[in-house]
Amino acid sequence: MHPPRPICSRCLNSDVIFEPVSGKGKIYSCTINRYAWSPDVDPPYVLAEVELVEQSDLRILTNIVGCDIDLVAVGMEVKVAFERVGETWIPVFAP
Amino acid sequence: MIEDEAVISGMGRSDVGRRLGQDPWRLTVDAALAAIADAGLSPDQIDGVSTYPGATGTTPGMSGAGVDDVRALLGLRLRWHVGGNEIPGQLGSIINAILAVAGGLANHVLCFRTVWESTAQAQLGGRSETMRSRIAREATQWREPYGAGNATYGALWMSRYMYESGATREQIGQIAVVARAHAALNEAAVYRTAMSLDDYLSARMISDPLCLYDCDVPVDGSIAVVVSRADSQEIDRSKAVSFRAVGSASGMDNCANMMWGRTSLTPADVDVAQLYDGFSVLTMRWLEALRLCPRNGAGYFVEGGDRISLGGELPLNTGGGQLSAGRLHGFGGLYEACLQLRGLGQGRQVKPAPEVALVSTGVSDFSSCILLAV
Numbered sequence: 001m002h003p004p005r006p007i008c009s010r011c012l013n014s015d016v017i018f019e020p021v022s023g024k025g026k027i028y029s030c031t032i033n034r035y036a037w038s039p040d041v042d043p044p045y046v047l048a049e050v051e052l053v054e055q056s057d058l059r060i061l062t063n064i065v066g067c068d069i070d071l072v073a074v075g076m077e078v079k080v081a082f083e084r085v086g087e088t089w090i091p092v093f094a095p
Numbered sequence: 096m097i098e099d100e101a102v103i104s105g106m107g108r109s110d111v112g113r114r115l116g117q118d119p120w121r122l123t124v125d126a127a128l129a130a131i132a133d134a135g136l137s138p139d140q141i142d143g144v145s146t147y148p149g150a151t152g153t154t155p156g157m158s159g160a161g162v163d164d165v166r167a168l169l170g171l172r173l174r175w176h177v178g179g180n181e182i183p184g185q186l187g188s189i190i191n192a193i194l195a196v197a198g199g200l201a202n203h204v205l206c207f208r209t210v211w212e213s214t215a216q217a218q219l220g221g222r223s224e225t226m227r228s229r230i231a232r233e234a235t236q237w238r239e240p241y242g243a244g245n246a247t248y249g250a251l252w253m254s255r256y257m258y259e260s261g262a263t264r265e266q267i268g269q270i271a272v273v274a275r276a277h278a279a280l281n282e283a284a285v286y287r288t289a290m291s292l293d294d295y296l297s298a299r300m301i302s303d304p305l306c307l308y309d310c311d312v313p314v315d316g317s318i319a320v321v322v323s324r325a326d327s328q329e330i331d332r333s334k335a336v337s338f339r340a341v342g343s344a345s346g347m348d349n350c351a352n353m354m355w356g357r358t359s360l361t362p363a364d365v366d367v368a369q370l371y372d373g374f375s376v377l378t379m380r381w382l383e384a385l386r387l388c389p390r391n392g393a394g395y396f397v398e399g400g401d402r403i404s405l406g407g408e409l410p411l412n413t414g415g416g417q418l419s420a421g422r423l424h425g426f427g428g429l430y431e432a433c434l435q436l437r438g439l440g441q442g443r444q445v446k447p448a449p450e451v452a453l454v455s456t457g458v459s460d461f462s463s464c465i466l467l468a469v
Contacts, residue, residue: 003237029258031250033242033302041242047302049251063241074258092238 002060023080024095025050028059030072040085046072048095066094100197100396103467104330106132106329107431111316111421112213113285114464119159119211119315126317130170136203136320137332141321142174143194143201147185147424149178153199154225154234156216159209159317159445166423175200183350183427184457186465190341192322195302203321203329208426212313228339246310249374250302252458257304258378262394264304268295268373269400270411271308271418275405279413280443285314286419292306309375314421318430336433339451339466350462355386358466364387366449368409369428371456372416382411385464410445417468425456430463436469 007014031046045063051057064072065081078093106128109122131138150161162178175195183190185208186246192204210223219225256262272292275465278284290308298306323330325337342354355361362385370381381394387409388396397403414420414431421427427440435445456465 007360009098018433029251029255031247032300033244033247033250033252033405034097034300035242035244035302036247038238038239038242043242045242045246047241047243047251049255061241061243087214094239 017036019056021052022052023091025052025060025078025080027064027074027076027078028072033074044069048072048093050078055092060091063092065092066095069077096341097197098192098357100323100325101193102325102330102335102337102367103319103320103433104203104327105130105132105136107131107133107319108430108432109282109317110236111285111314111423112285113212113312113314114217115211115432117211117315117316118215119156119209119317120164120168120175122211122317123165123209123319126209126253126319127165127169127207127282130205130321132321133334134203134323136321136329138169140329141169141171141203141205143192143195143204144171144173144176145188145195145204145206145322146178146179147182147188148180151178151180151181155219155312156210156212156214159211160207163199165205171205175204183345183460184463186341186429186454186456186463187207189320189322189429189465190343190463193338193341196322196324202324202327206322207317207318207319208424210422210424211315212422213315213390216313228436236329237256246305246374247302249309249376250305251304251378253374253376255310255418256379258380258393260391262379264293264296264390266394266398267309268292268377269377269397270372270378270404273294273397273400273403274372274412274416274420277413278419280405280441281414282418284415284420285312286415305374305376305405308418311331311373311417311422312419314423315376316421316423318426319422320429320433336436338469339468340353341466342464345460345462347380347455347457347459347462351384351386353464354464360451362468364451365453366451367413367432367445368453369413369416369455370411370453371425371428371458372412372418373422373458375418375450377458378412378416385394385453385455403445405445413440413443413445425454428454428456434466
C-alpha cells in the first residue's frame with residue numbers, strides 16, 4: 001500500500017512492515033506542470049502516477065526525471081531513482 | 096422513498112463575483128434570506144440547517160460560514176442541523192436535508208454553500224499560498240516534495256482519461272467553449288466574453304494537457320435552498336421542485352447506478368444537465384458515469400458542441416458552469432437546475448420547458464447526484 005498506513009486494508013492486520021520493492025513500474029498518468037505550486041520546485045517538471053510492477057493499483061505520485069519531458073507518456077516503463085530534498089531522499093522515477 | 100417526502104421550496108443567491116471583498120457571513124445571510132423568502136417562509140419557520148463543509152479546517156475561502164454562524168445570525172430555532180465535509184459530495188448536504196425532513200426531524204431545512212476563495216487568495220497571494228496554509232499538512236507530505244497542486248490532479252485525471260478513451264483536446268474543449276457561450280446569456284456569470292475553440296486550444300498550459308480554460312474560476316458567493324416537507328401547507332407550492340432520485344454512493348459510477356436504481360426515469364428522460372466541472376475532464380467522466388453517453392464516448396458526444404448547447408439534445412451547464420460562471424462548488428449547478436425547471440432561465444431558458452434536470456457534484460470517491468423534476 002502507498003502511502004503507508006498502520007493497518008492493512010485487506011486483512012486489517014496491524015503487523016505491517018516495510019518491504020523492499022523492485023523499483024520498477026509503468027506510468028499510469030502523467031502531466032508536464034508549468035505552474036509554480038511550490039517555491040522549492042521550479043517548473044516545468046513532470047508529475048506522474050507510477051504503478052509498481054508488484055501489484056496492480058499500487059500507485060505512487062512522483063516526478064519523472066532523466067529524460068526529455070516531452071517524451072514522457074502513459075504506459076512508459078520507468079525505474080526508481082532517488083533525489084535529495086533537504087535532509088531526506090525521495091523516490092523519483094526515470095525511463 | 097425519501098425523495099417523495101421532500102421538495103426544494105425556495106432558492107436564493109448572494110452577489111457572486113471575483114474579489115468582492117464582502118464578508119462571507121454577509122454573502123451567506125443574503126442567500127439564506129432570499130431562499131427563505133422565495134419559499135414563502137420567514138426565518139422563524141426554519142427548523143433545520145444543513146451545509147458543506149461547515150466551519151471546519153479548510154483552505155482559506157473554502158468555507159464561508161458554519162451551521163452555528165447561521166443559527167446565531169438569523170436567530171434560528173433549530174430542531175436538527177448538520178455541517179461537515181465527510182458527506183457524499185457537496186450535494187450530500189441536500190441529501191442530509193431530505194433525510195431529516197423524511198424522518199420527521201425538521202420541516203424546513205436551510206441548505207447553503209458559501210465560498211470566498213477569490214478574496215482569500217487575493218489576500219494571501221495566490222492559490223499555492225492558500226494550499227500551503229491548509230491545516231491538515233500530514234496528508235500533503237506525499238505530494239508536496241513533488242510539486243503537486245490541485246490543478247495537477249486535474250491534469251493527471253485528464254491525461255489518463257485521454258489515454259483510456261482516445262478523447263482529444265478539441266473534444267474536451269467543447270465543455271469550456273459551450274459553457275462560455277451559455278455564460279454570455281447569464282448576467283450573473285463572471286466570464287462572459289466570447290471564447291472560440293481556437294481560443295481554448297491556444298490558452299496557456301497549466302499542467303499539460305490541462306490548460307487555463309479547463310480549470311474553474313474561484314469566486315466569492317453563496318447559494319442557499321430550502322428543503323421542505325412535500326406536504327407542507329406553509330410553502331408556495333407553485334415553486335416547488337421535486338426530488339426523483341438521489342445517488343450518494345462512493346464513486347461516480349456507483350453514485351450514478353444508485354440514482355438510476357431509485358427511479359423509473361432513464362437517462363433519455365433528462366432534459367437539462369448541470370454536471371460538476373471543477374475541471375472540464377470531470378464533466379466528461381460524469382457524462383459517461385451517468386450513462387448520458389456510452390463509456391469512453393463523451394468525446395464523440397460533445398464534439399462540435401451542438402448536442403450540449405441550448406437547443407441541443409442535452410443542454411449542459413446552462414448557466415456557464417463553474418468554468419465560466421464561477422466555482423460555487425456544485426451549488427451553482429443546483430441553483431441553475433431549479434431555475435430551468437421553474438422556467439426562470441430568461442435568455443438561456445431551455446425550450447420546451449424542461450421537466451427533468453440532473454445535477455452532479457464531486458470527484459472520485461467524493462460524489463453525489465440528484466435527479467430533479469417539476
